[in-house]
Amino acid sequence: MSTLAHARHVLAENPVTAVAFCLFALLVAAAIAGPSLVPYDPLASSDRALAPPSVQHWFGTDNLGRDVFSRVVVAARLDLGMAFAAMAIVFATGTVAGVAAGFLGGWTDRVIGRVTDTIMAFPLFVLAMGLVAAAGNTVANVIWATAIINFPIYARVARTEANIRREAGFVEAARLSGRGTLQVMICEILPNVLPIMMVQVSLTMGYAILNTAGLSFIGLGIRPPTAEWGIMVAEGAGYIVSGEWWIAFFPGLALMLAVFTFNLLGDGLRDIVDPRRRS
Amino acid sequence: MPQPPLLAIEHLAVEFRTRSGVVRALENVSFAIARGETVGVVGESGSGKSVTAYAVMRLLDPSARVTSGKIVFGGLDMLAADEATLAEMRGRELAMIFQNPRASLNPIRRVGDQIADVLRRHANLGARAAADRAVALLAEVGIPDPSRRARAYPFELSGGMCQRVGIAIALACRPALLIADEPTTGLDVTTQATIMDLVAELGAARGMATMLITHDLGLATERCDRVVVMHAGHVVEDAPTEALFARPRHPYTARLLAATPRPGVTLAGLSPIPGGLPDLRRDDLPPCRFAARCDRRRDDCLAGPLPLQIEGARRVACRHPL
Amino acid sequence: MVLGLVAQRLAAALPTLAGVVVVTFLLTRALPGDPAAYFAGPAATREAVEEIRRTLGLDQPLWLQFLDYLGDLARGDLGISITTGQPVLADLAQRLPASAELTLLGLAIAANFGVTMGVVAALRPGSWVDHLCRMIATAGVSLPTFFTGLLFVYVFYYVLGWAPAPLGRLDAFSSPPPHVTGFYLIDSALAGDGETFAAAAAQLALPALTLGIFALAPIARMTRGAMLAVMSSDFIRAARASGLARRTLVLRYALRNALLPVVTTLGMVLSFLLGANVLVEKVFAWPGIGSYAVEALIASDYAPVQGFVLTMGVLYVTLNLLIDLAYQAIDPRVRIEA
Numbered sequence: 001m002s003t004l005a006h007a008r009h010v011l012a013e014n015p016v017t018a019v020a021f022c023l024f025a026l027l028v029a030a031a032i033a034g035p036s037l038v039p040y041d042p043l044a045s046s047d048r049a050l051a052p053p054s055v056q057h058w059f060g061t062d063n064l065g066r067d068v069f070s071r072v073v074v075a076a077r078l079d080l081g082m083a084f085a086a087m088a089i090v091f092a093t094g095t096v097a098g099v100a101a102g103f104l105g106g107w108t109d110r111v112i113g114r115v116t117d118t119i120m121a122f123p124l125f126v127l128a129m130g131l132v133a134a135a136g137n138t139v140a141n142v143i144w145a146t147a148i149i150n151f152p153i154y155a156r157v158a159r160t161e162a163n164i165r166r167e168a169g170f171v172e173a174a175r176l177s178g179r180g181t182l183q184v185m186i187c188e189i190l191p192n193v194l195p196i197m198m199v200q201v202s203l204t205m206g207y208a209i210l211n212t213a214g215l216s217f218i219g220l221g222i223r224p225p226t227a228e229w230g231i232m233v234a235e236g237a238g239y240i241v242s243g244e245w246w247i248a249f250f251p252g253l254a255l256m257l258a259v260f261t262f263n264l265l266g267d268g269l270r271d272i273v274d275p276r277r278r279s
Numbered sequence: 280m281p282q283p284p285l286l287a288i289e290h291l292a293v294e295f296r297t298r299s300g301v302v303r304a305l306e307n308v309s310f311a312i313a314r315g316e317t318v319g320v321v322g323e324s325g326s327g328k329s330v331t332a333y334a335v336m337r338l339l340d341p342s343a344r345v346t347s348g349k350i351v352f353g354g355l356d357m358l359a360a361d362e363a364t365l366a367e368m369r370g371r372e373l374a375m376i377f378q379n380p381r382a383s384l385n386p387i388r389r390v391g392d393q394i395a396d397v398l399r400r401h402a403n404l405g406a407r408a409a410a411d412r413a414v415a416l417l418a419e420v421g422i423p424d425p426s427r428r429a430r431a432y433p434f435e436l437s438g439g440m441c442q443r444v445g446i447a448i449a450l451a452c453r454p455a456l457l458i459a460d461e462p463t464t465g466l467d468v469t470t471q472a473t474i475m476d477l478v479a480e481l482g483a484a485r486g487m488a489t490m491l492i493t494h495d496l497g498l499a500t501e502r503c504d505r506v507v508v509m510h511a512g513h514v515v516e517d518a519p520t521e522a523l524f525a526r527p528r529h530p531y532t533a534r535l536l537a538a539t540p541r542p543g544v545t546l547a548g549l550s551p552i553p554g555g556l557p558d559l560r561r562d563d564l565p566p567c568r569f570a571a572r573c574d575r576r577r578d579d580c581l582a583g584p585l586p587l588q589i590e591g592a593r594r595v596a597c598r599h600p601l
Numbered sequence: 602m603v604l605g606l607v608a609q610r611l612a613a614a615l616p617t618l619a620g621v622v623v624v625t626f627l628l629t630r631a632l633p634g635d636p637a638a639y640f641a642g643p644a645a646t647r648e649a650v651e652e653i654r655r656t657l658g659l660d661q662p663l664w665l666q667f668l669d670y671l672g673d674l675a676r677g678d679l680g681i682s683i684t685t686g687q688p689v690l691a692d693l694a695q696r697l698p699a700s701a702e703l704t705l706l707g708l709a710i711a712a713n714f715g716v717t718m719g720v721v722a723a724l725r726p727g728s729w730v731d732h733l734c735r736m737i738a739t740a741g742v743s744l745p746t747f748f749t750g751l752l753f754v755y756v757f758y759y760v761l762g763w764a765p766a767p768l769g770r771l772d773a774f775s776s777p778p779p780h781v782t783g784f785y786l787i788d789s790a791l792a793g794d795g796e797t798f799a800a801a802a803a804q805l806a807l808p809a810l811t812l813g814i815f816a817l818a819p820i821a822r823m824t825r826g827a828m829l830a831v832m833s834s835d836f837i838r839a840a841r842a843s844g845l846a847r848r849t850l851v852l853r854y855a856l857r858n859a860l861l862p863v864v865t866t867l868g869m870v871l872s873f874l875l876g877a878n879v880l881v882e883k884v885f886a887w888p889g890i891g892s893y894a895v896e897a898l899i900a901s902d903y904a905p906v907q908g909f910v911l912t913m914g915v916l917y918v919t920l921n922l923l924i925d926l927a928y929q930a931i932d933p934r935v936r937i938e939a
Binding site: 336338365366367368369370371374375377379382383384385386387388396397400401432434445448449 | 836838839840841842843845846847933
């Protein structure tokens with residue numbers, strides 16, 4: 001059964017995954033086309049500050065009179081973009097490191113193991129804070145920090161997969177046909193490990209979004225007046241006690257939706273790629 | 280005047296609801312076990328022997344349904360009894376030992392404590408008394424240095440010793456019936472013999488009846504007073520051991536005997552049974568489920584319900600017995 | 602023999618601890634930019650920066666700096682906070698009980714409700730508890746902690762008025778009980794001060810609940826999964842065949858076995874919890890080490906941040922060690938085969 005047909009079959013069986021795909025499409029659409037489609041300029045303040053949700057302003061306005069809906073939609077690009085960038089980095093580095101550790105063993109395995117253990121010795125969010133604090137409070141550093149704290153899990157998954165395949169028949173065949181170790185690693189192991197790593201990306205994308213939003217909530221990375229979900233929640237936090245709930249609520253809801261979508265997507269992808277691991 | 284049987288299974292039918300359909304695991308299963316009698320239930324894997332045992336204990340999976348029939352144990356209608364009554368019976372009047380002895384014990388609890396748990400539950404013993412009695416039981420089942428071994432965990436014991444512990448637990452309250460579900464399949468040959476000897480000896484001493492479930496016809500004929508042969512959820516033959524061995528009447532029994540290793544016969548001398556068990560999910564299952572594999576099949580074998588031929592102490596479910 | 606095992610585990614934790622120390626050292630010294638400027642703060646003059654460089658020995662080779670660092674750590678010198686003017690260690694020690702009380706309470710809530718919910722969901726598949734459990738398990742992983750906290754404040758403080766204003770550990774009218782442990786609940790109980798106890802508990806309710814819900818999801822999910830697996834295992838069936846009472850079966854036989862995998866996930870739960878602690882402290886203006894670090898971070902005051910990361914690292918390694926030992930205590934197979 002081809003992958004596409006199998007994918008269609010799983011989606012048909014599992015409407016929840018189909019819903020997740022739709023939501024994912026919606027999020028990506030918001031990220032790409034959002035800024036050109038929103039009714040108001042996300043950075044433009046007005047004198048209608050702290051207005052509750054209404055027909056003109058679906059999500060209300062914040063303390064500077066900016067339209068919350070426009071800001072939430074536009075922020076999708078930044079939140080998803082940052083998480084995606086972090087995932088891309090860790091996907092590349094983690095996969096290579098893990099495969100090297102699992103396939104080559106010995107010193108490579110020990111060194112990479114030591115690195116991952118050291119990262120995991122800290123509560124991950126705290127380490128991210130420390131990394132950003134040390135390297136400088138910029139968006140790029142937030143992305144790097146998120147990538148670093150996700151590195152261990154990728155390296156570990158890749159290592160396990162490489163380990164399993166190390167003794168596989170096709171690897172032996174490649175070795176016997178005279179291909180060098182590096183070649184075998186790149187041409188045989190890596191392509192086989194990639195689908196599972198893709199699933200891992202989806203599963204941890206949600207966590208990456210929460211992480212970057214959490215860091216910006218405490219003031220790291222994104223600065224005002226940029227529209228980003230975490231910082232919007234932080235800005236709206238002070239107004240909760242006086243009852244203006246919409247400023248923090250809608251960006252928070254968007255965060256939840258995005259994370260939820262990626263979690264469901266990850267589960268669905270896992271079912272497609274490896275039905276044995278169905279939960 | 281003959282006593283009523285200890286266990287009477289009458290026309291039992293059990294179905295399992297699975298994703299791929301309804302499995303008719305048992306159909307019209309009937310046999311009885313008298314007090315003190317050892318009955319072997321023999322068949323290939325998938326014949327329904329374990330399902331019958333679990334049905335008697337009322338320990339079937341939630342996906343199972345008893346669609347008809349009756350199970351009467353010691354006068355109690357097991358299918359109508361409530362959970363509280365059943366929990367009283369289990370461990371006290373009827374008990375079970377299992378195929379994988381170590382997996383049937385709580386891995387993180389000392390074996391002495393596990394025996395004591397059953398004693399405190401059914402025999403109303405206090406902690407101290409139960410612990411002492413547990414050690415005594417371990418000695419009875421032939422475990423050396425029982426007071427030390429009582430503090431051992433299952434993973435510290437060999438398979439044979441774990442099965443002895445299982446026997447100790449099962450026999451702790453002197454049940455009237457012991458169901459042994461492939462008790463020696465997972466053990467090596469020497470241990471098999473000693474375990475079976477132990478069960479026979481303890482059973483005889485207590486007048487306990489035993490239902491020995493096994494795929495090994497040789498083992499059954501060695502240890503049992505009577506053998507019930509099952510195939511694909513049906514009872515095909517039910518006879519005293521010697522009679523069955525000397526002169527099998529059902530074609531399946533004959534083929535089973537021919538396939539059973541015995542002294543004097545080389546491997547080449549054994550003949551396998553052709554075909555395999557029918558798919559029990561089909562709703563067009565014939566009344567005789569062996570017919571498709573039988574070389575004595577005649578045209579009228581598939582027509583109408585299967586008659587039960589009764590000859591003295593033997594019952595055969597075949598239209599044209601040997 | 603038990604001591605030997607403990608010593609063995611301790612020895613295994615030492616390299617990890619060493620890693621923590623090295624990383625926190627590198628975080629401040631081996632990064633782009635001028636470490637002296639970091640420690641001097643944004644408002645420092647050129648001379649002040651040079652002064653700091655000399656005082657902290659930042660002009661020395663890296664390995665010498667590391668030795669100095671180790672010496673400082675041994676003396677308990679984590680630097681001085683620019684914003685408070687106090688030694689960082691003193692600040693951390695003073696604020697740690699607040700964080701500890703909050704996190705422990707959150708963990709207690711999560712463990713209790715999570716395990717109970719997981720057990721009930723496993724015993725009654727398809728029931729409303731089962732569905733609730735699965736919903737919480739999925740939603741709990743998706744919800745940002747700071748968002749849940751704010752939602753709670755809105756609903757329980759603003760709308761319903763049940764909870765007090767999120768202004769810290771005590772309201773404006775109460776004063777802290779005499780210091781014994783630093784845990785207000787314990788200290789006020791020890792002093793027999795019912796009013797302060799109630800006030801402290803009221804302030805603790807929402808933030809602890811926020812943390813609790815966050816950690817509840819993985820615990821409930823793990824317990825449910827583990828219980829389901831255990832309940833369908835051979836030894837449970839055998840135990841039922843012995844007629845053991847349902848209570849004994851579920852609690853003494855099933856749950857104890859199911860808790861083993863749950864304990865192994867506690868390490869990961871703690872990692873999330875300690876991170877979420879920082880966010881919750883910010884939302885509820887809780888005077889713990891998390892908000893201390895955040896405030897210092899915003900003010901570009903880096904010594905407290907480094908001290909905070911180091912403390913959290915050491916704490917986390919220690920807690921993981923305790924979890925490991927607890928697991929060994931529960932599972933005899935690990936204990937005896939080791």
